[in-house]
Amino acid sequence: LVKLAAAAIHVINIGDFSAMIHDLAIKRRLIELGEEVVNTAYSPHMDFPAERQIESAEQKLFHLAVEGDHNKDFRALRHSITDAIQRAERALQNASHISGVDTGLADLNDMLGGLQASDLVILAGRPSMGKTALATNIAHNAAQAFAAQTKAQGLTAREGKSVGFFSLEMSSEQLATRLLAAACKFPSQKMTRGTITQDEFNTLVRVSAELGQLPFHIDDTPALSIAALRSRARRLKRVHNMGLLVVDYLQLVRPASNRPQDGRVQEVSEITQGLKAIAKELNVPVVALSQLSRAVESREDKRPLLSDLRESGSIEQDADVVMFIFREEYYISRQMPSQDDEAKMAKWQEDMERVLNVAEVIVAKHRNGPIGTVRLRFDSNLTQFSDLAKSGHYQLR
Structure with missing residues (x-):
């Protein structure tokens, strides 16, 4: 004993x-x-x-x-409350009064409070609406904000946050060309066709050096599976402290299972659930671009609805924010009447003036905030979105 x-x-x-x-x-x-x-x-x-x-x-x-992490367990409410207060404090101290990642677009920031950590944000639209352009603009603006934060806080480049961009549709060179052209303020076609002047080329060299310093990482591997995407996102988080992830676009990501018996709806469900899991696991906002069904084109009012999302059930359910990009100018410009009908031509010109260079970002779902529409300026030559001089948004709730 x-x-x-x-x-x-x-x-x-x-x-x-x-x-x-x-x-x-x-x-x-x-x-x-x-x-x-x-x-x-x-x-x-x-x-x-x-x-x-x-x-x-x-x-x-x-x-x-x-x-193996002992901390991955139930959390006392007091710890979660502390996190919420710290988020509110960040918004209070931030010059733009947002708690999330800065989109660089004031009215969009105002409605969303920035892109929030662990949120899955779906950005959808029909072809030629500017989905990739808007996503690229937001990613570029976020990278600039991260670089400024890193410098202000005296952090090293490795300690500061960065942007990860999975471009499954465009090559990294095409994406870089768009970024350069927008920053240099001349059309990207001038770069690809070799019609830039010597002064423009000098500007191009100077701006490229500045852009090259931004914490912006592109992966243009085609047909990535959601498992591979998740694996690479983890690596980017670990090595470069990723603070924002953009996926262009959702329907080009392959499911991990590859089971032939699964329908497309089931496959998209697996992908959206995987993207949401990445957002929560890495505690970063994930912006995923998505296509819309052709049903939009058959309506008189072509502003998208949640039901227009392709394989919409899982996308709508898993997303924290669903935004639609809509440019009425695209549709009206294709309805030009005959020059002989002066009345119709005058009405068409009036409509074109009203919508020229104007884009709408329709926030159709916002799990933690208001829904409504934000109006932006769109420069089709530069494929660039910016704030309207007298824009603002109107909320539906």
Whole structure:
């Protein structure tokens, strides 16, 4: 009895011993995972290529890391309240009075409070409305804001936040060309056709050096799976402290499962759930571009509705914010009447003047705030959005 009493664990040490047991359990799982990776790599099956094996192993390792984190558990309400107060304090101290990532567009910031951490933001529109242009503008503005914050706080480039941009449709060179042209204030066609002047070329060189210093990272790998995208986003967060993620666009991301029996709606559901999981896991806003169905074109009023989202059920459900980009100018410009009908021509010109260079960002869903419409200026030559001189927004609720 004396020996048993001496060998007994004292209550005061129970915390240390439980942590030791937990650590050993995680190590055992790590050994099992290592063996699984080796065995899978030796497997002759061709339907599980090396790239997918790496994605699978990285995903399992990350889940194991989360499992091994003692802090990933229930949180006391007081800690969450403290976080909420700190967010309010950031908004109070911020010159633009927003708590989220700065979009660079004052009226949009005013409605959304900036792009909020852990939010999935869907930016949708029909072709030629300017989805990629708006997303690129927001990403560029956010990168500039991050760079300014890094400098103001005396942080190193590695410590400061950065923007991650997954461009599944355009190449990184095409995206960079758009950014350069907008910053230089001349059409991108002049760059691609070689019609810029020497002065414009000098401006191009100077601006490119400035843009090159921004914390902006582009991945233009085509047909990425949601698992691969998540893996690369984690890496970007770990290496470059990513503060905003943009995905252009949602329908080009592949599901991880690749099960032929799954319908397109099920596949999109897996992708949107994956994007929302990335936003929560990395605690960053994720802006994902999305297509709209052709049903928009059959209506007289072509302003998009939530029901116009392709495979809309899961997109609408998983998103925290759904925004539609709409340019009435695009449709009216294609309805030009005959020159012979002076009355119709006068009415058409009047309508064109009303909508010229004006774009609407319709916030159709906002989980934590108002919905409504923000009017922006759109320069089609520069594919650039900016604040209207006397813009503002009107809220529906």
